[in-house]
Amino acid sequence: MAEAATGTESITVREAIRETLSEELGRDERVFVQGIDVASRGGTFGLLEGLGEEYPERVRNTPISEVAIVGSGLGAAMTGMRPVVEVMYSGFLGVPMDQILNQVAKLRYMTDGNVDIPLTIRTQNTSGFNAAAQHSQALHQLLMAIPGIKVVCVSTPADAKGLLRAAIRHDDPVIVFEHAGVYNREGEVPVGEYEHRIGEAGIEREGEDVTVVATQVQLWNALEAAERLAEEDVSVEVVSPRTLDPLDVETIAGSVRKTGRCVVVDETPLCGGSQSELATVITEEAFFDLDFPVQRLGVDDVPTPFSPPLEEEIYPDTDDIVTTVRQLA
């Protein structure tokens, strides 16, 4: 948005995250990063490697204490800092949940707006690593169900830069869900400081016949599916919500009004999943343009099993998307 970008460069999600944090730490002394081994190893998967040497005071290793990692981030955010705290896997959000549910999300409202909470919580969903039920979860739907904290999902390198920067500069708490399965994905990113505004969806591929709304690994699967379906003359529009709460109803429903058919694919369990919220909003907003009920793809309400064939079984893949789209087209 604001800054004029001069061209694009091709980088990975991993690089984009590191670069953005480094830039924001350099730009604003109120920004600091804390989490388990963030300074020494560079956090989960070594994403932030070297950041601790660049900013020794403001990139802080914590003990294994997620309640304190998030809670002290909140206290600092209420008193003039702009913390970025890391919870290594979204499955570990269970530990600091009171801080998120009852503190981070509620303190501004309960004080009738007397305090801003510019806190960023970084975490990541995981699938496809045979890391089993506690380490492999998609949990942004839980946070979507909590009024008072904004929820974004990183799918592409452009998201990684645009959303993370927007989250850090935002005056409300934002939880950024990254995904282990997209860290090494490469893509074009505008050069310079740009943001993906919180609350704005993106059209990742334009099409006419069917809209596929997808996040993270499933967004890449959706793009692959669209490529394959193009050979069958089925034109798929792929929409990335980017912000899951609040949803960009206009962009998402707008696409469905055009195509009249929609598949929502995400890795959250279907019962109470993000797919349900998206399908409801789309149905409310585009009901008279829909030729079919909105289709949902997700996990059929089980935790993630360890064994490779079991894990493959429960997650949607490109074939599933292709098959579902074909049924509508």
Next chain:
Amino acid sequence: MSEIDTRKRVDLDDEARIDLLRTMQRIRAFESRVQTLFADGELPGFVHLYIGEEAIAAGVCGALEESDYITSTHRGHGHCIAKGHEFDRMMAELYGKETGYCGGKGGSMHIASPKLGNLGANGIVGAGVPIGVGAALSSQLRGSGQVAASFFGDGATAQGAFHEAMNLSALWDLPFVGVVENNQYGEMSALEEQQAVTDLSERATSYGVPGIDVDGMDVEDVYAATTAAIEAARAGDGPSLLVCDTYRFEGHHEGDTEFYRDDDEINEWRRRDPLKTYPERLIEEGVLTNAEWNDIVDEIDAELEAAIEFARESDYPEPESAYENLYAEEV
């Protein structure tokens, strides 16, 4: 606070000492093979090895009865072996096969067998401690005389779950033994970078329970301290906290570059390798001959190779089994 005489030596006959050694060697052999199998790409997922820490699992579980409970951690293979889990079904679980202890649903970080008193390895640091305390509560309520021991790392003592569980177990005089495996690091950060009080047994004071410093490289010291703690627990005198000093010889997980520690430190600890010192000691004291020791090693290796074959030849679970066993009552 009950008094526990930590220096009280328990009488271990030759057979018992050889059993402790055998358990340690079973763990070492298993973990060493897991390391190569993982490097060869045969095992999916993440693997955290217990190499170097064998004396703790062997000493603690050696002192427990079969009917007693444990909870374990992400670094749990050693606890499982010491608590009587078989190589073949453990190995099958690591391969994700249907014959594994969890039918392939758990994997390395989640081997559990409630039938064997193992309430689970755990991927959430600190989560096992309250579960262990709950098993102790259940024993107390049922008047069963069972004890529960929770294994956890030094890093886990920074979690609220640890603090809450210790306080509760002390308040209610539960038959519980907290076993800290102080391997000096939590992931890539040293103890002193994570704990304000690095003398972890001092923590026990704040719960009014005995805090016992244990040489975690000496299986007999672990056995003796655990035996004393268990006696107190069974007598209704409440929990204790054992702080076992040890070292993991390998990285945090396989693939860890270990940039955070140097060879001198590793070698210093390796001199205290319980699988070097203990067999030497038993041989020197005439408990065991060299030949007998070699036979034990060979026997274990043979059993292990058979377990690997078993795991390799076992089938993967049917994909549909992913949807099974979520609930006791399907509706």
